[in-house]
Amino acid sequence: MTQASSAVERARQSNRKVALVALSMALGMLGLGYASVPLYRIFCQVTGYGGTTKRVDEAQAASIKDSGRTMSVRFDANTARNMPWEFKPLQVKDTVSIGVRDMALFWARNDSDKTVTGTASFNVEPEQAAKYFNKIQCFCFTEQTLQPGEEVRMPVLYYIDPAILDDPDNKDVEEITLSYTFHLTSVGDAKTLDQNSTGG
Incomplete structure (x- = not known):
């Protein structure tokens, strides 16, 4: 494998890792959002927010x-x-x-x-x-x-x-x-x- 193709492969692997981390964070935030709905509703009723x-x-x-x-x-x-x-x-x-x-x-x-x-x-x-x-x-x-x-x-x-x-x-x-x-x-x-x- 040439040096150039090796660099391209490393870049692809790095991009995949970044994409997986970003996807994991997005899913985690979505789950947190659903879990926080009841608490947010209580907060809004107490404070008048939203x-x-x-x-x-x-x-x-x-x-x-x-x-x-x-x-x-x-x-x-x-x-x-x-x-x-x-x-x-x-x-x-x-x-x-x-x-x-x-x-x-x-x-x-x-x-x-x-x-x-x-x-x-x-x-x-x-x-x-x-x-x-x-x-x-x-x-x-x-x-x-x-x-x-x-x-x-x-x-x-x-x-x-x-x-x-x-x-x-x-x-x-x-x-x-x-x-x-x-x-x-x-x-x-x-x-x-x-x-x-x-x-x-």
């Missing part, structure tokens, strides 16, 4: 004072493509007092002939305002099950933290949008479906 609202309890909410200022809140409702529900806010927009608890109502109906369970994901826009949008009670914290044709009203109890008024990143924010999307979690089993179809 457009995720913060969850607070009644004691925390009771300590918040009325700022004397107001802000517009818009409500948005969507369903995933395979979700056979109609879902909408009963009031699309509201003007709320910053620091005062308020309630929004959403309505859902199961338009299928099956018992359907869904869960709602949510986010807030603009993203930098999410950490100041605090939910005390929300249907998104638990799965919702509706029988065929069943309708339900679902409340969201929330407030906007007055600290938003001192945040320079939010000085131009005049409206916050709270958006929900319902996703299909499960459909009733065969026995349930047979009972539904026969009226049993």
Whole structure:
């Protein structure tokens, strides 16, 4: 083997090693990404990062004072493509007092002939305002099950933290949008479906 061909072979081996290392790192990072999803979701709910609202309890909410200022809140409702529900806010927009608890109502109906369970994901826009949008009670914290044709009203109890008024990143924010999307979690089993179809 000539010196030139030997050098080419060494370069190929080196490139293969680099490619294998890069592939291993990519797979490792992908695995870590999947493993960290639950932790990331908890982090987002605690901090409001990534457009995720913060969850607070009644004691925390009771300590918040009325700022004397107001802000517009818009409500948005969507369903995933395979979700056979109609879902909408009963009031699309509201003007709320910053620091005062308020309630929004959403309505859902199961338009299928099956018992359907869904869960709602949510986010807030603009993203930098999410950490100041605090939910005390929300249907998104638990799965919702509706029988065929069943309708339900679902409340969201929330407030906007007055600290938003001192945040320079939010000085131009005049409206916050709270958006929900319902996703299909499960459909009733065969026995349930047979009972539904026969009226049993």
